[in-house]
Amino acid sequence: MPQRSCLAALAAALFLAGCASQPSAEQPRAQPLPDGLRADIAVLETTDLHSNVLSYDYYKQKADPTLGFERTVTLIRKAREQFTNSLLFDAGDTIQGSVLADYQARVQKPGCGEELAIYKVMDAVGYDGGTIGNHEFNYGLPFLSQVTGTPMNVDGGATQRCVGPRYPLVLANVYSARDGKPIFQPWTIVQRKIAAFTPDGSKLSVPLKIAIIGFTPPPIMQWDKQNLEGKVTVTGVVEAAQKYLPEIQAQHPDLVIAILHGGMNTSPYTSDMENGGWYLAGVPGIDVLLMGHEHTEFPGTRFEHMQDVDDEHGFVRGVPAVMGGFFGKDLGVIRLAMLRQQGHWTIDKTKTFSQVRPICPPMLVAGKPTVSASNCVPADPQVALVVGKLQQATIDYVNTPIGQSTVRMSSYFADEGDMSALAPVNAAQIDFVQHELATAHPELANGPVLAAAAAFRNGFGGADDYTDVQPGPLTLRSAADLYFYPNTLSAVKIDGAALKAWLEKSAERFNRIDPNATGEQQLINSKYPGFNFDQIQGGINYVIDVSQPAGQRIEKLNYQGKPVTASQTFVVVTNNYRASGGGRFPGLDGSNIVLTSPDGTREILAQWLKAHPTLNADDLPRSSWRFARLKARGTVVFTSASDKQPAAEADGLHNIRQLHDNGDGTAVYAIDLSY
Known part of the structure; x- marks a missing residue:
């Protein structure tokens, strides 16, 4: 294996010592645990990191404190300080999405003995498991097979086990077209020691057996057809869960966590549904649901009117759930209140809740929540040390x-x-x-x-x-x-x-747009990407x-x-x-x-x-196009970056004017459609 620099190795060692939760080598207790035990467990989630390791904008060549895993790490540290017990998982779209990721995949590919930068940092933080997102397939199965350390019986798949992340990756709904077997392990058991408390307040160290199962969006067969056609097959997330949950239950886990790279949709279920989280939560046997893919937050107002969804406390059809944003902007946190009853761990839903913690908590500016770079948590300094040389090589390349x-x-x-x-x-x-x-x-x-x-x-x-x-x-x-x-x-x-x-x-x-309406009307349909x-x-x-x-x-x-x-x-x-x-x-x-x-x-x-x-x-x-001329009685508005009206003028859009600055780098503009 190529040797890392002393500085990077030292940084990783310090990182692990100060941040990672390590699995226990101790075996489960032989005697049964007493009923009445209570334990709080923080289930922490990142998703859609898209290899934004650092808080940096490669296009503008400047720091961007509003994103980046190096700041999420600060939130992870704080959560681990707050909660005695914690687990950390990633819901996919991890290895693609930044210039640094493209540089490693397209230009300076890591050797078999070299770990991908994003995985190197995540290992230093200490993850308990993760799944595969749709964008993991963008660079092809040979690359994915290598960098995840997963030999695959598919065309171009690695036959030797290269260096991948030290945490388990699970994926239950993608199979090799050659032998019909999953290309990743569909599920696994993670064993941890947790602190639990008796009714009289005595503290015990007890084992916890956690099963994790992962899912990716079935439409990958369309989105990455050239990489996947004839090589793999895909099933729906519900079908995959129903297939493997009996195997999981046979292992008698204390907790089953579904890690879905997908969001929620209550339309009638189909096996190729992109965002099947609502239906997955309804599969008996799933205790906790971690979601992603939609680049939004749950709990959050986007889901406030969805059937059987508690968008305040973070439950989907009675299952504790979270979706932790994207680009390292947030950390998903489920405060899981566990209670021992009749020889089994159960979830006390009256004391369980989910939240999404932003790296840049919004401030009130003129009465409106506004994100300001000045209010972002600091970056963990060790992350930059681990990837410093690669970062400079990426900047030189672009x-x-x-x-x-x-x-x-x-x-x-x-x-x-x-x-x-x-x-x-x-x-x-x-x-x-x-x-x-x-x-x-x-x-x-x-x-x-x-x-x-x-x-x-x-x-x-x-x-x-x-x-x-x-x-x-x-x-x-x-x-x-x-x-x-x-x-x-x-x-x-x-x-x-x-x-x-x-x-x-x-x-x-x-x-x-209703031309007779007198109030403001939004031009852009925010639900259409x-x-x-x-x-x-x-x-x-x-x-x-x-x-x-x-x-x-x-x-x-x-x-x-x-x-x-x-x-x-x-x-x-x-x-x-x-x-x-x-x-x-x-x-x-x-x-x-x-x-x-x-x-x-x-x-x-x-x-x-x-x-x-x-x-x-x-x-x-x-x-090639323009809007039909329309005389609206009210004002038609949209949002863009602030103070860009001169750019609109220079490109011939003389019907746009800035109305007011939002104080967060964006502004509301009016467009006169009668031009």
């Missing part, structure tokens, strides 16, 4: 020059018609596919080629979560800023009717009428100045996620893909930028 730009490309107003950050992506996609079609599909080479892109950085993660590539030198960091995810490129063949349906689905990003608002370019133009109901908003759809007909043929370039059914767009299920590329879209974009060493506005396709 600063590799690839050209110059005379235009600003930003996503502050991508929802309102500024396509400056999407235009280079679409231009690169069209250029690549037009070249490839000449040999792969000459019958399509002379037909219309369009491209679809969405603004991935649209403010969902806060005031700094926007793309902003300034005029001047372009680097690989610029390409990563313009294209956030490690998708690969796919092209689909569709007709004009499907093209319109695609755009109609995208237009669900907007709320329906920005990464599903595809904007298509390549010679087409269209109008979005937000006064119409969803499905009836696309007007004046033209190609090269002529109306698009229902039977007209188009090749549309998109990413593998969308082409394979991601987002549930009509007509996109993987069956009409005519071209795929093993190259990442980000890499294709970087090569296109290199081929345009001085990027000018003339190199980019023009904006």
Whole structure:
């Protein structure tokens, strides 16, 4: 195994000594435990870390104290100081999602004897278990097999056991297509010693036997089709739980914890449901539910009207549950009150509750809860020592020059018609596919080629979560800023009717605006993710009428100045996620893909930028859509980063004005749709 630096090794040793909870080698007590024992256990959860090890924005090249596992570690330490007994689990989407992660997966891959950075730090903290998220599959099964230390009987899977995390990873609903066996252990037993108290207050050290079982979203077969098709199969989360719970119960665990990389949906259950947490909580035998994937918090107001959900105390169908945010912004905590009755541990639900603890507790500014960097917990200093050399190598890599730009490309107003950050992506996609079609599909080479892109950085993660590539030198960091995810490129063949349906689905990003309403109306439908608002370019133009109901908003759809007909043929370039059914767009299920590329879209974009060493506005396709003119009696509003009205003006959006600053780096803007 390659030797770490003395400094990093010392940091990890100190880290373990001060932070980790270690399994006990002692065997369970032979004599039965007395009834009436009580024990409080803190079940701690991280999820959707996306390899944000440090509080750092690689795109803006500056510290960002509002995210990062190094600050979550501070919350973990505090929770362990508060609770005598604690367990720590991770709910997936761990190894992908930051520039540091891409650097390790794409550029400087770790050897078999080298541990992945995020796992190295998590081991130093001391985890008790975890599961696999959908984004773990983005880099392919060979990489996943290696870095998790999990030999897999699949095409490309590692046959030797490489260095992976020292905590167990469990996954019950993904199986090898070769032998039908799970590619990870579906469940395992974790044994710990806990402090318990008798009714008279005496303290005992007693064993606790915890079973953990893990689940990933079944739609991975669509989202990562090129990595998974023919190699693995997937079942629904409820079916997997029902399959393995009898085995688990045969081991007589004291506690069964389900770790689900998924959220909650009360729509009728299907085996391919993306967010099956509500139904999983209803499977008899599950005592605790840890969730993720939705990049939100539970308990939280988003779930306040959901059936059989206590969004204040954190129960789902009577099961204690938590979902701890994303990017290391929060720590999920369940205070589990255990009571020994009739020879078994039970959960005292009257004294059990869940909460999500933020690294940046909101402050009241002008009467509104506001996140301020000045109010964030400090970073644990040992984390940076463990990954310091890798961090610098990552920064050096993303600063590799690839050209110059005379235009600003930003996503502050991508929802309102500024396509400056999407235009280079679409231009690169069209250029690549037009070249490839000449040999792969000459019958399509002379037909219309369009491209679809969405603004991935649209403010969902806060005031700094926007793309902003300034005029001047372009680097690989610029390409990563313009294209956030490690998708690969796919092209689909569709007709004009499907093209319109695609755009109609995208237009669900907007709320329906009533022109006669006198109060404020929100333009953006917050329940429709920005990464599903595809904007298509390549010679087409269209109008979005937000006064119409969803499905009836696309007007004046033209190609090269002529109306698009229902039977007209188009090749549309998109990413593998969308082409394979991601987002549930009509007509996109993987069956009409005519071209795929093993190259990442980000890499294709970087090569296109290199081929345009001085990027000018003339190199980019023009904006392809606008809102239908609408005179609203009230004010139509949306939120973006504060003080960006000049950027809107510079890109031709003269109908936008900032109304007021929210005090957290964001502002409320008004848009005049009558322009």
